[in-house]
Amino acid sequence: MKKTALIFGVTGQDGAYLSKFLLKKRYKVYGVKRRSSIINTQRIDDIYKDINYKSNFKIFYGDLTDASSILNLIKNVKPNEIYNLAAQSHVKVSFEVPEYSAEVNGLGTLRILEAIRSLNLEKKIKFYQAGTSEMFGRTKGKFQNEKTPFHPVSPYGVSKCFAHWITKNYREAYGIFACNGILFNHESPIRGETFVTKKIIQALVKIKKGNQKKLFLGNLYSKRDWGHAKDYVEAMWKMLQQNKPNDYVIGTGKTFTIKDFVNRAAKKIGFKLEWIGKGINEKGVNTENKKVIVECRKRYFRPLEVDYLKGNASKAKKLLNWYPKMTIDDLIEEMVVYEEENNNDKY
Numbered sequence: 001m002k003k004t005a006l007i008f009g010v011t012g013q014d015g016a017y018l019s020k021f022l023l024k025k026r027y028k029v030y031g032v033k034r035r036s037s038i039i040n041t042q043r044i045d046d047i048y049k050d051i052n053y054k055s056n057f058k059i060f061y062g063d064l065t066d067a068s069s070i071l072n073l074i075k076n077v078k079p080n081e082i083y084n085l086a087a088q089s090h091v092k093v094s095f096e097v098p099e100y101s102a103e104v105n106g107l108g109t110l111r112i113l114e115a116i117r118s119l120n121l122e123k124k125i126k127f128y129q130a131g132t133s134e135m136f137g138r139t140k141g142k143f144q145n146e147k148t149p150f151h152p153v154s155p156y157g158v159s160k161c162f163a164h165w166i167t168k169n170y171r172e173a174y175g176i177f178a179c180n181g182i183l184f185n186h187e188s189p190i191r192g193e194t195f196v197t198k199k200i201i202q203a204l205v206k207i208k209k210g211n212q213k214k215l216f217l218g219n220l221y222s223k224r225d226w227g228h229a230k231d232y233v234e235a236m237w238k239m240l241q242q243n244k245p246n247d248y249v250i251g252t253g254k255t256f257t258i259k260d261f262v263n264r265a266a267k268k269i270g271f272k273l274e275w276i277g278k279g280i281n282e283k284g285v286n287t288e289n290k291k292v293i294v295e296c297r298k299r300y301f302r303p304l305e306v307d308y309l310k311g312n313a314s315k316a317k318k319l320l321n322w323y324p325k326m327t328i329d330d331l332i333e334e335m336v337v338y339e340e341e342n343n344n345d346k347y
């Protein structure tokens with residue numbers, strides 16, 4: 001019999017990659033999308049058009065703020081695996097909508113676990129929780145692993161800590177096969193447009209095409225461990241195929257500043273940048289025509305910042321045989337090519 005998976009957050013970046021990954025593995029995939037005033041299925045529309053997959057892929061309305069929709073979906077679908085990828089996932093926005101972020105990311109996770117428990121499906125359903133390196137927040141060591149203490153510095157990070165601990169709690173209290181993935185930043189051509197990698201590449205490609213004048217950024221010196229979403233959804237699935245539930249860090253073990261990312265992306269797109277000025281006045285100049293194409297703006301800084309992230313995924317390598325396949329330059333190359341082919345918007 002085909003395995004079934006229920007994905008909360010199916011319309012997001014990871015939801016789209018995971019759906020395709022599971023369909024290739026011959027799963028029946030049920031996705032949950034929330035109601036929106038404009039169509040929000042762009043990332044998964046291609047699945048409907050694919051003759052090999054469309055009959056195994058179904059989408060339902062639901063919302064992590066609505067316990068009844070969650071309960072009914074789980075009762076009707078009775079999936080083998082649930083992946084909770086749904087979240088208000090933007091760290092800066094979480095400072096502006098802290099209560100909503102806690103409601104969706106924290107309580108939403110509890111609602112799914114409580115539905116599994118109250119339907120007596122503890123022994124039938126495996127559960128994946130999308131945890132994040134943002135839970136580490138202010139860290140001291142050279143890298144972060146499963147033993148690194150959490151010190152979140154945003155409402156987003158705090159809400160995900162609640163989700164992490166409640167997942168562990170339901171595993172220990174009720175024996176649910178529940179795993180926490182602690183995933184470091186992962187990107188792709190279908191990354192949301194307000195995350196920094198997509199914002200940088202989209203802007204630089206537009207500038208190259210003459211459709212935009214400048215890229216405005218915030219903190220250029222925070223460091224991130226960036227991987228590719230395609231590699232990371234495989235790790236989610238591997239966690240649920242083990243004999244025992246566990247928590248795993250997933251990262252590349254390499255870290256770069258935002259400025260490094262801009263330089264690498266600029267080079268790929270065909271710009272040579274020279275940096276002038278300091279602090280908020282730091283600027284990236286296109287050496288070819290001496291035009292300033294990168295500037296900093298206060299509005300893109302956060303009230304508190306996670307300065308340094310570098311994941312140690314040794315546990316996942318050992319127990320899951322999981323290794324990241326794509327480097328930062330592979331990722332940039334794929335994102336640039338996609339943007340060059342798809343982005344013809346005028347500024």
Ligand code: NAP
Pocket residue numbers: 008009010011012013014015033034036040062063064065084085086087088089090104130131132133182183184185186187192
């Ligand atoms: P994303 O692109 O922002 O997708 C989030 C998904 O959640 C979207 O499908 C969104 O729907 C849905 N959603 C938001 N609020 C909801 C609600 N109230 N009820 C139901 N669905 C809701 O995020 P992602 O990058 O794919 O990340 C997937 C998960 O991993 C998230 O939980 C994120 O916090 C976590 N995570 C991400 C990273 C990363 O670097 N990407 C790293 C660590 C952890 P709409 O499409 O309608 O907005």
Ligand code: F7E
Pocket residue numbers: 089090091092131132133134183184185186194195196197199216217218219220222223224258300301302305306
């Ligand atoms: O910021 C700096 C910003 O918004 C990365 C989410 O998927 O990964 C993501 O969270 C860094 C930060 O991602 C701009 O201050 C500078 O230091 O791309 P981001 P994030 O905050 O790391 C984690 C693991 C998640 O779990 C989250 O869901 O870039 N930065 N200038 C900027 N960031 C943005 N967005 N925009 C700027 O203009």
